[in-house]
Amino acid sequence: MLWEVEIRPVQGELDREGLRILKEAKSLGCESVSSVMRRTLFLLEGDLEESIVASIAADLLADQVTQEITLTPLPSSRDFGIDTKVINVMLRPGMTDNVAQTVKSELIDRGWKIKAVATAHRYLINSTVTENDMLRLCQKILANEKIERVMLGPLSLTTISLGKSYEFKLKEVVISTLNDEQLQDLSKKWQLSLSLVEMKTIQQYFADMGHEPTDIELETIAQTWSEHCSHKTLGGRIKYQDNEKTIQYENMLKETIFKATTTIRKQLGQEDWCVSVFKDNAGVVTFNDAFDVCIKVETHNRPSALEPYGGANTGLGGVIRDTIGTGLGGKPVCSTDVFCFAPFEISHQELPKGIIHPRRVAQGVVAGVRDYGNRMGIPTVNGAVYFDPRYLGNPLVYCGNVALIPKGKTDKKVMPENLIVAIGGKTGLDGIHGATFSSAILTQDSETVSAGAVQIGNAITEKMVLDVIMQARDKGLFTSITDCGAGGFSSAIGEMAAETGAEVWLDRAPLKYQGLSYTEIWISEAQERMVLAVPPKNWDAFRQLCEAEGVEATVLGKFTDSGRLVLMYADEQ
Numbered sequence: 363m364l365w366e367v368e369i370r371p372v373q374g375e376l377d378r379e380g381l382r383i384l385k386e387a388k389s390l391g392c393e394s395v396s397s398v399m400r401r402t403l404f405l406l407e408g409d410l411e412e413s414i415v416a417s418i419a420a421d422l423l424a425d426q427v428t429q430e431i432t433l434t435p436l437p438s439s440r441d442f443g444i445d446t447k448v449i450n451v452m453l454r455p456g457m458t459d460n461v462a463q464t465v466k467s468e469l470i471d472r473g474w475k476i477k478a479v480a481t482a483h484r485y486l487i488n489s490t491v492t493e494n495d496m497l498r499l500c501q502k503i504l505a506n507e508k509i510e511r512v513m514l515g516p517l518s519l520t521t522i523s524l525g526k527s528y529e530f531k532l533k534e535v536v537i538s539t540l541n542d543e544q545l546q547d548l549s550k551k552w553q554l555s556l557s558l559v560e561m562k563t564i565q566q567y568f569a570d571m572g573h574e575p576t577d578i579e580l581e582t583i584a585q586t587w588s589e590h591c592s593h594k595t596l597g598g599r600i601k602y603q604d605n606e607k608t609i610q611y612e613n614m615l616k617e618t619i620f621k622a623t624t625t626i627r628k629q630l631g632q633e634d635w636c637v638s639v640f641k642d643n644a645g646v647v648t649f650n651d652a653f654d655v656c657i658k659v660e661t662h663n664r665p666s667a668l669e670p671y672g673g674a675n676t677g678l679g680g681v682i683r684d685t686i687g688t689g690l691g692g693k694p695v696c697s698t699d700v701f702c703f704a705p706f707e708i709s710h711q712e713l714p715k716g717i718i719h720p721r722r723v724a725q726g727v728v729a730g731v732r733d734y735g736n737r738m739g740i741p742t743v744n745g746a747v748y749f750d751p752r753y754l755g756n757p758l759v760y761c762g763n764v765a766l767i768p769k770g771k772t773d774k775k776v777m778p779e780n781l782i783v784a785i786g787g788k789t790g791l792d793g794i795h796g797a798t799f800s801s802a803i804l805t806q807d808s809e810t811v812s813a814g815a816v817q818i819g820n821a822i823t824e825k826m827v828l829d830v831i832m833q834a835r836d837k838g839l840f841t842s843i844t845d846c847g848a849g850g851f852s853s854a855i856g857e858m859a860a861e862t863g864a865e866v867w868l869d870r871a872p873l874k875y876q877g878l879s880y881t882e883i884w885i886s887e888a889q890e891r892m893v894l895a896v897p898p899k900n901w902d903a904f905r906q907l908c909e910a911e912g913v914e915a916t917v918l919g920k921f922t923d924s925g926r927l928v929l930m931y932a933d934e935q
Contacts (some may be wrong), residue, residue, distance in 0.1 A: 364519060368428065391711075402484075402492030403484055408478070409477075412442050437519065452516075454510060454511050455523040457792055462480050473530050538655065542558055546566065582852050638773055644658035659698070674759050678697060690835050702748045703723060776842045777897070779920060782858075782918045863924035868880045
């Protein structure tokens with residue numbers, strides 16, 4: 363049975379969201395929009411009688427003082443009258459619905475037979491709205507097409523999408539016979555973001571190996587070689603020339619930033635306060651007699667251009683995980699940010715196709731960073747904002763985090779036979795090709811082509827993961843840790859096993875829903891996941907600690923001494 367629970371303000375209470383949207387519609391030039399009312403929807407699927415649904419809604423979903431509830435069994439249709447047009451906005455299948463997950467977890471804990479929960483928003487618009495204004499309202503204000511879908515009229519869903527079953531079949535990609543143009547087309551079609559030189563290098567490598575690459579091998583190389591992961595431009599050969607001089611670098615990163623740091627450290631001599639630089643998830647410098655301090659700042663520009671709230675939200679979540687994954691685990695204490703947007707005065711008519719208005723970008727970015735830090739109890743202590751028309755197509759979103767790490771906890775080491783343990787969030791389709799997308803040029807088609815690259819954050823899950831790691835670190839239960847950032851398991855496990863080797867059992871990864879292929883599991887950048895190297899003798903103690911804190915922990919494989927990365931799915935290599 364599928365129930366729709368609609369929640370709205372009681373008679374006499376202001377519909378503040380409806381009024382806000384009406385004001386935005388007027389600024390957008392939608393003159394035929396004269397009335398907007400917003401409703402919150404919860405969809406509950408399970409063995410539930412109406413009386414039970416009513417009790418759940420009153421007790422858990424609504425404020426009985428300021429809100430009232432309407433229950434509708436689906437797929438029966440509801441009559442909203444001829445004076446109203448109905449717009450429903452839901453997350454696309456595969457996108458993480460944090461509120462729904464929390465509700466489902468609570469209902470299961472209370473003993474209700476619940477199969478699935480989803481959330482949506484309903485907008486009731488005056489019937490005289492023109493089709494053009496309604497389309498602009500949906501595209502520019504009510505929904506973000508990258509992560510949400512729009513359905514007109516009463517909902518008629520018969521089930522909540524939970525994915526589909528997956529049958530393993532290893533896929534080979536024939537590249538040995540491709541010419542230059544075909545290699546470039548393959549890189550573009552698969553969103554690998556690799557140049558022709560790189561594609562030809564891969565082609566030659568597998569020709570020398572005597573076989574075609576599998577899809578997962580291609581994807582792994584693309585993640586590792588992405589600009590996001592390997593900083594090819596910074597580390598590349600650069601020749602700069604103007605009227606007065608020519609400067610040439612064989613490796614710009616090593617010859618500028620690295621060199622400057624090395625020079626300063628030599629000048630400091632015995633007073634060198636650099637503890638760990640250019641080798642871990644964050645830099646570490648001395649602080650006091652008990653602690654060193656980790657600092658990490660990075661951008662999350664392209665995700666924020668597609669989905670401002672989610673992009674900035676996961677941008678801050680990512681740098682927090684970076685400091686947590688530095689050494690044997692830093693404890694985040696504060697955050698910082700710098701935002702660069704186009705001026706808010708730009709009219710909607712001036713916006714290029716596929717571009718979100720800078721005011722909406724700014725609202726989403728500021729809220730995304732604010733919410734993630736607040737929900738983890740980590741304050742943002744300073745920041746800056748700058749406006750320039752050149753940021754219209756791609757905002758600059760710098761997120762930073764500072765953490766304390768006990769002295770002596772900066773070094774980490776992976777040992778053969780250590781278990782590969784994943785903790786935190788489950789793996790889903792959100793974040794597929796995030797690393798390679800961040801290395802590509804934004805175009806008017808990015809919002810559709812790269813929609814899957816958008817990640818959805820859950821700060822509460824990350825706070826629970828942090829609590830586990832701090833306790834496990836102090837108990838000495840693991841020897842190395844990193845976060846699942848760009849590239850997901852492919853980069854996290856790949857980097858940790860670089861000097862040893864690893865065997866990974868992908869079918870054991872906890873999934874948000876069925877239907878993910880082995881490649882999607884391997885490269886997904888679904889959020890709030892950490893990977894640890896746990897000695898087998900410590901596994902029981904570590905698992906019990908995770909269970910006590912409500913954090914999921916799974917053995918995904920083991921580190922080896924083979925020097926090879928071996929991926930398995932249901933006993934198939």
